[in-house]
Amino acid sequence: MDMPSRRRFLALAGGIAGVGVLVASCHKTPASTVFIGSDDRALLNYLLIIEELQTNFYTQASITDYYGASQMELDFIADMRDQQIARKGLLKNILGSGAIPDIVTDLSAVTFADRTSTLQHAALFEDLAVAAYNGVIQYFADTSYALMVAKMASVNGRRSAYARDILNANTFSDAAVVNTNGLDQALTPKTVMVAIAPYIQTTFNYALLPA
Amino acid sequence: MDFKNILQEIEKADPEVYEKLSGRRHILKSFGSKVALAALPLAIGSMFKKAYGKTTDASSVIAALNFALELEYFEFNFYHTANNTGGLIPAGDQPGFAMVEAQEREHVNFLTTTITALGGTPYVPGNYNYSTNNPYVPTSYDFTAGGTYHAFESYSTFLILAQTFEDTGVRAYNGQIPSLIGNSAITQAMQISTVEGRHASFVRLIRRQAGASEQPRPWITNNIPPYIPLQAAYVGEDNVIQRGLDLTTIVGFNGVNVSEASASAAFDEPMDMATVKSLIAPFML
Numbered sequence: 001m002d003m004p005s006r007r008r009f010l011a012l013a014g015g016i017a018g019v020g021v022l023v024a025s026c027h028k029t030p031a032s033t034v035f036i037g038s039d040d041r042a043l044l045n046y047l048l049i050i051e052e053l054q055t056n057f058y059t060q061a062s063i064t065d066y067y068g069a070s071q072m073e074l075d076f077i078a079d080m081r082d083q084q085i086a087r088k089g090l091l092k093n094i095l096g097s098g099a100i101p102d103i104v105t106d107l108s109a110v111t112f113a114d115r116t117s118t119l120q121h122a123a124l125f126e127d128l129a130v131a132a133y134n135g136v137i138q139y140f141a142d143t144s145y146a147l148m149v150a151k152m153a154s155v156n157g158r159r160s161a162y163a164r165d166i167l168n169a170n171t172f173s174d175a176a177v178v179n180t181n182g183l184d185q186a187l188t189p190k191t192v193m194v195a196i197a198p199y200i201q202t203t204f205n206y207a208l209l210p211a
Numbered sequence: 212m213d214f215k216n217i218l219q220e221i222e223k224a225d226p227e228v229y230e231k232l233s234g235r236r237h238i239l240k241s242f243g244s245k246v247a248l249a250a251l252p253l254a255i256g257s258m259f260k261k262a263y264g265k266t267t268d269a270s271s272v273i274a275a276l277n278f279a280l281e282l283e284y285f286e287f288n289f290y291h292t293a294n295n296t297g298g299l300i301p302a303g304d305q306p307g308f309a310m311v312e313a314q315e316r317e318h319v320n321f322l323t324t325t326i327t328a329l330g331g332t333p334y335v336p337g338n339y340n341y342s343t344n345n346p347y348v349p350t351s352y353d354f355t356a357g358g359t360y361h362a363f364e365s366y367s368t369f370l371i372l373a374q375t376f377e378d379t380g381v382r383a384y385n386g387q388i389p390s391l392i393g394n395s396a397i398t399q400a401m402q403i404s405t406v407e408g409r410h411a412s413f414v415r416l417i418r419r420q421a422g423a424s425e426q427p428r429p430w431i432t433n434n435i436p437p438y439i440p441l442q443a444a445y446v447g448e449d450n451v452i453q454r455g456l457d458l459t460t461i462v463g464f465n466g467v468n469v470s471e472a473s474a475s476a477a478f479d480e481p482m483d484m485a486t487v488k489s490l491i492a493p494f495m496l
Contacts, residue, residue, distance in 0.1 A: 059464065072419065079428060082463055082473035089461035089469070090453050134401040143392045148454065150388040151478040153401055154381045155430055157408030158415075162429040165416055170307035173314060173409040182317030183402035184409075 034100050038208040040141050041098045046189050046209060047149070048091040049103060050132055053199055054125050055084035056105040061122070066115040073166065080122075080159055087152065104201040119167045125196075126160030127177050129153075131185035132192040139189075139210045157184065272394045273331035275387040278484050279400065280322040280334045282380055284346060285491055287315035288336075289354055289362075289376060291347050296363045304417060311410050318403055319346050325396065337496070356493040370418050371437040377411035378431060379444045379490055380404075382482035408479065430476040444490050447482070449475050 036045040058081035065074055092099045111117035133153035137146050161172035178184055187195070188211040193204065290312035293299055300308055323333040335341075336351035354362040354372065361368045384404035391397035412429035418437065419427050425435050434449040436442045451458050451474035458474035 062464070076428065078464075079430070079432075079473060079476065082469055083430070083477035085463040086458040086461055086469045086474050086477045090456055090458060093456045094454060130405045134398060134405060137388075137401055138395065138398055143389075146392055146397065147385065147388050147481065148478075150385045150401060150404065151453075151480065154385065154404050154408035154479040155477060157405035158412035158429045161409035161412035162416060165307075165413055169303065170310065170413075172307065172413040173310060173406055178314060178406055178409075180317065181321040182314040182406060183321065183399060184405040186398050186402055 033203045033205045034103075035205040036100055036209075037098060040145065041095065042206065042208050043136060043139055043189070043210075044091060044095050044145070045098070045100050046132075046136065046193070046206065048088065048095065048099060049200070049204070050129050050192070050196065051084060051087045051091060052103050053105055053196060054129065055081070055088050057107060057110070057121065057125060058084055060107060060110075060112055061118050064112040066113055066118045068115055076162065083155070100204075106199055106201045109198065116167065119163045123160050123163040123167070125199075126156050126163060127185065128187075128192055128195055129156040130160060130177075131187040132189070134184060134186035135188050135192070269329065271390045272396055273326055273329055275390040275400070276322055276326050276329070276396060277331065277334040278387065278487075279384065279403070280319065280326065282383055282487070282491070283315055283318040283322060283403075284334070284336050284348070285352065285494070286376055286380065287312065287319055287346055288348060288352050289372070290315060292349065292352075292354065293363055293369055293373075299363055299366055299369060301366065307413055307417075311413070314406055314410070316346060318406075321399070321403075325399065329396075351496055352494060353496050354494050359493070367418075367421070367423075370414055370421075370423075371441070374411065374414045374418060374427070374437045375441045375444050376491075377407055377414055379482065379487060380407040381411060381479050382444075382448075383484070383487040385479055386481035386483050386487070388481065428476070431479065432472040432476045434475075443486075447480050450478070450480050451475055453478060 036042050036049075058077060062074075062077050062081045065077065069077070107121075110121045130153055133149050133156065137149045137153075140146055140149075160177070164174075165172040173184075189209040190206065190211060193206050193209070290308060294305070294308055294312050326333040336348040338348050338350040340348075354360065360372060362372055363369060381404055384400055384407065387400060388397065391400055415427045415429050419429075423437065425437065427435070427437065431445065431448050434442070434445040434447070436445045449471065451471055458469050458477070459471055461469045461474075463469045463473075
């Protein structure tokens, strides 16, 4: 194992400083619980929380890239970061004044310098996003959101498969995520909120999510 | 740190999670043994549909699912042939393609059961033999498209077709989503579509690592096909406008706007049934 280079150390320090900035910015948001709304607004804010978690994750991963990343892997991390920025921007645009303030994530469980830790968390978040989107599509009152959700979910499937496969070949759709009917996971919104809670400092009132 | 562990953690925090997901224990009794287990979520969904009166045209749901079934037979036959062609797939990729084939077969079975449970007649390929019930029907397909493609002689050609079929499959499922609104089959269609997305990603990564000239990524950037004559499968994939918002106007990392490549890759665009059928027609007998 190589000693960390000075450049590497500075990059990591920069990343940590970046986290500090994110944490500092949280003082602007109320310390109290954030109410995500009801009906479609709650569902769209729920999607926004998932997208923002991943946006912050890939942004940090692209700033403090893991040891041993090939150029292809660096490019793909940057790709996923930028896809997330686009999705977060879209959801904020749809929600307008109904969007919750920027969330504060807690990604301390991720060792961004470590390839395995980073890619495992990428796969974990993507698998949860797949399950979330598959599980939420039935609930929208404005059914035109269903197509938007579908168009995003299959991309999450692609991204999970990449993270899984680059770590362990031929695991892109294995039994950890796909059942014996050949179906991916589908989870209810409240189930996903519990699953992602360890990675988010902001506390939410999501009582009016459908299930 | 895998998905099952997370589910176990959720189960600890919320012991009723599986009840909430499907309500199986409560509802199982009322169905008795008439409904196959695979179709149970759908049967439950249709019960809720009655209860809450959401509108769905049953015939359009069945038509959408039968179209999906047609594509799953197509893909299963493609991979079954490839996996049984000695020397085609390198040893390192064989487990992956065996998994893809198995899951396409599971999709065939699941959709057949589901369509039957909904009162429809499941699609079968033209030369299907009901007495054997074998989904492998080689006389219904010509994956060389009349000799145009060396589908099972050249690994790179096989991968080009696999990528195109998987990407098209994802677009086809997304295209059917509007027909499934209000029916619980929409969730199952999603659960299949994301698996097709996983398959597409697997094939794309193999091609990327093998040095494919267009340097594919696991996601579809712009409307780049794996092979120019297959461009038709990628028409419209370069869309960067979602719900009226041009995503390339969003300011991204380091103050740089989101690129067209990333804006287009973040969404898999739908494709209508007629277009998908026209794309696979050259490979069907």
